[in-house]
Amino acid sequence: MEENKSWTRNQKWLEEIELLKSIIVKTDLVETTKWGGIVYTWNNRNIIGIGGFKDYFTIWFFNGVFLPDEKNVLVNAGEGVTKGLRQWRFTSKKEVNEKLVLHYVNQAIENEKNGLSIKPEKKEIQPSDFFLSKLQEDKHLEEKFNTFSPFKQKEFIEYIDTAKQEKTKHDRFEKIKPMLLANIGLNDKYRK
Template sequence: MDKTNKWAEELLLLRQIIEPFPFEETIKWGSPVFTFNGKNVISFAGFKDHFALWFFNGSHLEDHASVLIATQGDKTKNLRQWKFTDRSQIEESVLKQYIQEAIDIEQKGLKIIPGKKEYLPIPALLQFALDQEPVLKKAFEKLSLAKQNEYNEFIHEAKQDKTKLARIEKIKPNILGGKSLHDQYKK
């Protein structure tokens, strides 16, 4: 819940504000997650420089106080976070409005409908590696377009060529095994 033991009082205050709402509390990813009708609604945790409350379906919140952020910009589709650096920033009445709105959103069943995914071209360094190793190229071509695109994105995201080359070496075994980028993390 608090990775630094710095925000214990603040997180206790958030918990006290949340407790009256009709949530079921679970632990996921090492933090308390408050669910409503089996759906993740909110969670909170403490970090080095801040503590935060996040709303899993937060993109639907009206955000009247302009406090919510998408932590990874355009990559974050639905999750919204409210960061705090001081206890005085917690406005209980405003927070309760946001929590109630989050519950209302779950009751309405609002969800993000993902748009059609754009596929990236094969990065030049990956294409070079594929051209140099016919077995790797054949294995890559056997992968679904979605799996190929996972690898393309992974390489495109690296800013430096040396990082791209290191990533290419890292993904070769998965490609040769016909696996997706994150198969090792799936059960």
């Protein structure tokens, strides 16, 4: 693997990253490169990543929220933003306790084997009052709209509701009416 393919912002933590790699190689994880950094997977699932930053080098656990943090070493790097990710930060090689690192990493693997992971939330799209009122004006049109998959419904809703001017919303709605009645999705002509 190329050495420059890591989150190391500078050459400051090269030895420390190699130390972490020498410990992680003792587990069942597979080293790979994702998003320009070193990520370790088990069964093609992201378990941990390692990298160096300006003031520290780190191991992050993709589902670290489920780790029993007996030694209180994990931090949420993006409070209020990240739900599952937790980091273990180090500022020197002396702080790296091989036995403890292996314990946390093996626990993260076990958690993955047991299905403990944060699933991405599906965001439901709410149609605007304009869109709902236009559908309710024509019950047949509303029935046709409801036969589309949620994905195709979302495309129609976004097409209408992203228009800034009321006139554009009306024009767009008139354009999709024949499509709805003919069971043609907004972007079907682009799909094979």
